[in-house]
Amino acid sequence: MPAPSIRASRLTSNHIGIALLLGVAYGIVPFTGSEYLLDAILTPFLALALAAVGLNVLTGYAGQVSLGSAAFLAVGAYAAYNFNLRIPELPFLVSLLLAGLVAALVGLVFGLPSLRLRGFYLAVSTLAAQFFVQWALTKFGWFSNDNPSGVIDAPTLNIAGIPVSGAERRYVFSLTIVLIATFLTVRLLASQSGRNFIAVRDHEIAAKVIGVPLLRTKLLAFGISSFLIGIAGVLWAFAYLRTVEPAGFNLDRSFQILFIIIIGGLASIRGSFLGAAFIVVFPLLLSRVGAALLGNVFDSGVLEMSQRIVIGGLIIGLLIAEPRGLIALLDRFSIRVFRKPRHANQQPN
Amino acid sequence: MSAVATANAKTLPLTGEGVEEARVVPAVAGWRPASAALRAAVPVLALEDISVSFGGVVALRDVDLRVAEGEIRAVIGPNGAGKSSLLNVVSGLYRPDRGRVQLGDRHFSHVPTSRLAGFGVARTFQNLALFKGLSVLDNVMMGLVHRRRAGFLQQIAGTPWARREEAANRAAAEEIVGFLHLTEASERIAGTLPYGLQKRVELARALVARPKLLLLDEPLAGMTLTEKQELSRHIRNARDSYGTTIVLIEHDIGVVMDLSDSITVLDHGCKIADGTPDQVRANQAVIDAYLGVAHGDETELAS
Numbered sequence: 321m322p323a324p325s326i327r328a329s330r331l332t333s334n335h336i337g338i339a340l341l342l343g344v345a346y347g348i349v350p351f352t353g354s355e356y357l358l359d360a361i362l363t364p365f366l367a368l369a370l371a372a373v374g375l376n377v378l379t380g381y382a383g384q385v386s387l388g389s390a391a392f393l394a395v396g397a398y399a400a401y402n403f404n405l406r407i408p409e410l411p412f413l414v415s416l417l418l419a420g421l422v423a424a425l426v427g428l429v430f431g432l433p434s435l436r437l438r439g440f441y442l443a444v445s446t447l448a449a450q451f452f453v454q455w456a457l458t459k460f461g462w463f464s465n466d467n468p469s470g471v472i473d474a475p476t477l478n479i480a481g482i483p484v485s486g487a488e489r490r491y492v493f494s495l496t497i498v499l500i501a502t503f504l505t506v507r508l509l510a511s512q513s514g515r516n517f518i519a520v521r522d523h524e525i526a527a528k529v530i531g532v533p534l535l536r537t538k539l540l541a542f543g544i545s546s547f548l549i550g551i552a553g554v555l556w557a558f559a560y561l562r563t564v565e566p567a568g569f570n571l572d573r574s575f576q577i578l579f580i581i582i583i584g585g586l587a588s589i590r591g592s593f594l595g596a597a598f599i600v601v602f603p604l605l606l607s608r609v610g611a612a613l614l615g616n617v618f619d620s621g622v623l624e625m626s627q628r629i630v631i632g633g634l635i636i637g638l639l640i641a642e643p644r645g646l647i648a649l650l651d652r653f654s655i656r657v658f659r660k661p662r663h664a665n666q667q668p669n
Numbered sequence: 670m671s672a673v674a675t676a677n678a679k680t681l682p683l684t685g686e687g688v689e690e691a692r693v694v695p696a697v698a699g700w701r702p703a704s705a706a707l708r709a710a711v712p713v714l715a716l717e718d719i720s721v722s723f724g725g726v727v728a729l730r731d732v733d734l735r736v737a738e739g740e741i742r743a744v745i746g747p748n749g750a751g752k753s754s755l756l757n758v759v760s761g762l763y764r765p766d767r768g769r770v771q772l773g774d775r776h777f778s779h780v781p782t783s784r785l786a787g788f789g790v791a792r793t794f795q796n797l798a799l800f801k802g803l804s805v806l807d808n809v810m811m812g813l814v815h816r817r818r819a820g821f822l823q824q825i826a827g828t829p830w831a832r833r834e835e836a837a838n839r840a841a842a843e844e845i846v847g848f849l850h851l852t853e854a855s856e857r858i859a860g861t862l863p864y865g866l867q868k869r870v871e872l873a874r875a876l877v878a879r880p881k882l883l884l885l886d887e888p889l890a891g892m893t894l895t896e897k898q899e900l901s902r903h904i905r906n907a908r909d910s911y912g913t914t915i916v917l918i919e920h921d922i923g924v925v926m927d928l929s930d931s932i933t934v935l936d937h938g939c940k941i942a943d944g945t946p947d948q949v950r951a952n953q954a955v956i957d958a959y960l961g962v963a964h965g966d967e968t969e970l971a972s
């Protein structure tokens with residue numbers, strides 16, 4: 321699902337493609353899609369895609385590795401729950417925005433070490449966010465309204481008096497939020513701030529000499545990234561699962577989001593969506609294919625193992641053969657098929 | 670003005686009306702000694718007794734340097750002579766053990782790198798330091814980043830102020846890209862360009878802010894002779910068109926002799942010579958440093 325390209329000034333085939341996809345996503349899918357498709361595939365796909373966009377801002381564009389994405393999902397989810405619960409007068413969209421801001425604040429705090437640490441060491445320090453948030457949400461009952469295991473049940477949402485209930489409405493709500501957030505992110509990345517991210521990633525010393533404010537740029541990347549992941553967390557908790565516990569936001573989830581951007585394509589918004597689609601659809605395909613080929617031998621244990629093996633193998637293969645991910649493969653393929661007169665060296669975003 | 674007057678007083682037999690006279694002097698065309706002294710009065714860059722060492726290894730020892738406005742100054746010397754260390758001290762990447770750096774009328778014991786661009790100083794690096802994932806034009810626009818004031822929310826929203834800033838920077842970048850004949854490559858991703866072009870993009874990025882002082886660390890390294898001649902022309906053009914003062918490190922003696930107004934020679938961290946190309950070419954210490962012992966082998970250096 322392509323997002324607008326960074327250089328979005330002319331009307332191109334890209335724009336027509338996006339318009340078509342939007343038409344299908346709003347005009348056809350909600351009316352014809354089964355509840356299973358909407359609830360179990362598309363809604364989690366949208367939430368994960370937004371989280372991947374968020375992580376891609378930080379890791380793909382600004383070059384700061386993070387293993388704490390699930391923590392920011394959790395912060396967003398629990399913050400929205402508490403704003404909704406404790407200040408019921410707040411419209412839900414305001415709670416959503418505030419939840420993103422809380423996640424951004426937490427992200428800023430855990431982004432501070434990036435001034436001194438880079439690469440592997442920074443990744444390890446972001447693990448602190450991962451473990452701290454999960455621990456805090458379980459330890460302090462206030463966050464979950466004193467539920468003994470930290471579980472929260474998301475209430476049915478009301479947007480301007482319309483209850484967001486039923487698979488279709490939850491899907492349309494998620495789609496809208498994800499599109500707006502992605503659109504604003506694309507605008508940011510195309511601006512000077514986005515160029516600063518890439519400058520810091522590609523050559524930090526040159527960036528400093530040239531006058532890029534390193535502290536502000538890195539913290540902005542952490543803030544924006546955590547904001548987006550926080551919003552994704554709200555969608556995850558309120559539109560997709562509707563009952564979440566801290567254990568659901570564990571390190572596995574952080575890795576899942578990291579894998580999405582590695583598989584889909586680093587520093588690519590479209591890659592984030594492609595990667596999320598892959599991660600959501602792939603296990604379903606694998607279980608269908610596995611069951612058809614092997615019958616009863618292919619139980620859930622085997623499924624999970626084979627899933628990990630294939631994804632692991634895919635990541636290794638991609639890192640060696642095409643570090644820019646599936647989206648680069650797809651672009652090359654589409655150039656060959658459609659023979660678009662496009663600059664071979666132009667890097668799509 | 671008084672500094673100007675005293676500088677003049679050394680070369681002109683002036684008396685009481687020194688100040689009045691000084692105003693006229695710059696207008697006198699071709700009167701080189703006075704205008705040279707005038708410019709030397711406020712050097713764009715001056716180093717005083719700079720010493721740098723890493724552990725026990727001395728990179729620079731008591732180096733003095735004065736670069737006048739509009740000058741092209743080459744810094745040469747054998748490998749490990751401390752040339753890059755010198756530029757790193759000026760750009761604040763190294764903190765000298767002793768000594769002071771003067772940029773215009775500011776003095777520093779350690780130049781604050783993050784404010785360098787604001788002081789009107791730009792530099793290139795020995796190994797390419799382009800932002801490989803950005804297009805050529807975006808790389809060049811990065812050279813103006815220190816002038817940006819609009820915050821990120823304004824950039825997202827595209828407020829008139831942010832848009833004006835963006836448009837002004839884009840126009841400035843396009844101009845310099847044209848100046849260095851890079852227009853055809855301006856939408857290409859910098860990392861995909863051939864080496865010679867990347868070097869030129871780096872020069873464009875350094876020049877776009879019209880710096881007062883430009884530091885070039887081996888701008889011609891690894892180029893073919895034709896590319897070297899072309900880029901030398903661009904460097905000279907930059908000085909002539911924008912009045913940029915240039916300090917450059919270069920190994921190719923032939924190019925250096927043609928390009929620069931004056932040359933500083935470093936060897937083992939010490940300054941061993943300073944002067945016009947002709948003076949340096951005839952300097953025995955320089956010949957020794959480059960050729961080891963051989964006396965009378967000047968032809969090779971002079972060629």
